[in-house]
Amino acid sequence: MRSHLRNILKYSAITLMVIFILGYGIFETRRLFEGPVINLVTPPNGMSVTTSQVTIEGSAQNISDISLNGRKIFIDSAGHFKEELLLSYGYNLLTFIAHDRFGRETKKILELVYTGPQ
Structure with a gap:
């Protein structure tokens, strides 16, 4: 009886470890299937701004590197x-490109219009 209980406990523990x-x-x-992901939080795409300086915030997952208009940016x-x-007057196109460790690439484009002070 005791050896039967030991066998049940042993096989249960092994089964739980295998499942884990x-x-x-x-x-x-x-991560192999998802690939790199870029999420832009602010400013929204297509926004018109009245100041030349703008703060872009976002997040990225499953990446090995990310760049903004060809310039590497860093994530926490x-x-x-x-x-x-600093935006140029008029239409500005900002291109984010991220790669994962498997070489896959994703691109996100942010369009902003700088209209100047009102």
Whole structure:
């Protein structure tokens, strides 16, 4: 009877460990399928601004590097970034490009219009 109970506990523990390891593996491999993600928070796309200096805020997940108009930008440990830019008068096109560690690329374009002081 005691050895039967030991076998049940042993196989239960092994089964739980296998389930945990498989679950963790599936959780970690989701990055293989998602690829890099860029989320822009402020300012909204298509916005007209009256000051030449603008603060761009957003976040990025599953990336190894990210750039804004070809210039590398840095993210904090939580994946957030905040960049100060000077806009040209008129239409401004800001291109964010991010790569993940597997070489996949994603691009996000932000269009802003600087109308000058009103």
